[in-house]
Amino acid sequence: FTLGTMTVGDDDEPPARIRCFFDINLGGLPAGRVVFELYPDITPKTAENFRALCTGEMGIGKTTEKPLHYKGVVFHRVVKNFMIQSGDFSANNGTGGESIYGGTFDDENFQLKHDKPFLLSMANRGKGTNGSQFFITTQPASHLD
Secondary structure, eight states: OEEEEEEEOOTTSSSOEEEEEEEEEETTEEEEEEEEEEOTTTOHHHHHHHHHHHHTTTOBOTTTOSBSOOTTOOOOEEETTTEEEEOOTTTSSSSOOOOTTSSOBOOOOOOSOOOSSSOEEEOOSSTTOBOSOEEEESSOOGGGO
């Protein structure tokens, strides 16, 4: 992965959105760039967690003792006609990772819906267990709302 962030928005738009990107490689060859738009006005802790994990600016994790960074992570889970999952920077298999806040953090709200493909969402083990893992929908998934 090559990772980065940028802020977009102006006075004529809603609150500024943060955009982060991953440059994806498949088999060591460049496959393209994925750009994520974050919503800090709706989910500030979640947006900041994802943004900081893209930049790696938070150093070493309190729980995993690994760099808090998405660099080099793999998409460890792919479910056809549903989603692709990544973000486990400590084990790369879906069992690890942590948030920039140490361990996990609580859900913020459920205002944003899974009503179309290509939405970014936190992957977790239940209520209040958000860490670093995330998924991208490949089709609407209203059962997640």
